[in-house]
Amino acid sequence: MVDRPRVVVIAPGYDNYGEENSVLAGLAEVEELAWDGNPARLAAGVKSADVILVRDTRIDAHLISGMEKARGILRYGVGYDSVDIEAARQRRIFVTNVPDYGAAIDVSDHAAALLLDLCRRITTRDRAVRAGCWNIAQQEPIRRISELSLGLVGYGKIARELHRKMSAFGVSPVYVADPYVGHDEIAAAGGTSVTIEDLFERSDLISLNAPGRADGQPIIDRPLLARSKPDALVVNTARGTLIDEAALVEALATGKLGGAGLDVFRTEPLPAESPLRSVTNLILTDHVGWYSESSVRTLQRKIGEQARAILSGQVPENWVNTW
Template identity: 50%
Template sequence: MTTAFNIVVVEPGYANYQVERDVLGPIGGQVTALDWQGDRAKLHAGIADADLIMLRDTVVDASVFDAAPKLKGLVRYGVGLDKIDLEAARERRIMIANVPDYGADIEVADHTLALFLAVRRRIVSRDRDVRAGAWEVGQTEPMQRISGATLGLIGYGRIARAAHRRFAAFGVSEVIVHDPWLTPEAAEAAGVRLATLDELVAQSDIVSLHAPGSADGAPTLNADRLARIKPGAVIVNTARGSHIDEAALIEALQSGRVAGAGLDVFRSEPPGRENPLFAMPQVVVSDHTGWYSEQSVHQIQSLATAEALRILTGEKPVNWVNPW
């Protein structure tokens, strides 16, 4: 079949793109994976003939759109849009769509609990110590009971609600939420208490982040809030690395004010291997994979490809985020 559309998948992406080829091939779509190796010149050259771009976490500014004069649309594999210049795309009549409903609330909520339990129950440091020959180290590393703790959720969308249900199974006594979109009536129905950010950090034993990052990158947990966080709190971040002032977090961990942290995301990704957080036994880290399962990958690729098909065939995408 003659190629009618050039679809460029910007790496890093997924193991293969058979889903995309199966769906877009029948309309003459040629799907190409672009390994640009962090070189913006290679990125621009690789999309020069693209009708549509699909990507995960690449920063997309006006220069990217200008490098692709044929571009009709861009589909983001996932939810967050903070790395894409939506207004620049709108000015050029380039449709941007995302995939907010691929079911990762299950995986991210599971990962949130996994990180928290690994920190609170000291699973990683216990594993290391026992392998090294230590035994009965329990009382040398104080540990607090989960039941009766106060949970603070920053953001209360689908992922946070799923995490709430999982934490509830462990017996948290109260759930405090900061979410400017949550009405008092909805909060009451969900069994949570609304609070300001400052109130939440001062009162919560567990602080779990589930909100989009701010447009300007300002940290939600800045030095001031970390200095006033409830002593002994555990922080879990499976949302955006920009939420946390890492230097201030390191200081709070070193002082003992923050008991531990479970981090799936960082301000700079991938983080440098010299990051002081990596040397701290009370910190458990993962590589921005809270969303991942074999099932979620298949679903996100399928839903993103359906949006690509709509754009290329002249339809409006279901999740069109920069309408005009």
């Protein structure tokens, strides 16, 4: 009797794996690996796995070296910087991602929601009213959104969706800092191509939609934040490593920046002792920008299709470590 291939998903994952299992029916069934942060248990759990499904757990060269049967490491989501793709390539293990599950729609919705919340001070008003305050408009001035400029750091799918959505509120002009997108292309979309320094100097609203640096160093540092307008609002739904968090706390606390909204952090979950928790003009969400019920169903189904392709001896869609 031939053993069925093992498809292991590293917890924490999702509530259930019905989408994946429906695609894999007759071939394999997803097995959840609850390793509870124990590296030895993680290594043992993936040792004989044929396909490994992963969300945010780091898959480094050491862990890959212990995979005896692995044919694929499939990442739920767009980014795959948590996987050592070179180590997997040397072992001829497919690494895939899912760039087309609708994240551009949901993340841009979340970025827009954070910007609108900050502009209209919804969260701070809620806190104040619950605390018994009333008629506090003059203490926290609210600017008209249609009179504000927008700065987009990065101009991929998410930023372009956000540009379209915020344009409906009349934001203008729209500045774009992306060295990989031509000036003419940005102009054709209704934006103005600028350096990131100029963007911070000119923009009232700033959204970060760029990948992080390979070395993990922040792009948004103290000198760059010092260039911003004192009432500027910054949101980050991209990568936690983009911002120097200590510099952001300082800028917000000293009034050098008007407010911020973060959905991603350098360390996740956000540590209990993080200074970010004590800043009042800062909205925090738990890396949920990508999420909607529709996006999760699509994401899980596409992962199932990739796993089936690999187990059937085919090349999977969105193969990122080609050889």
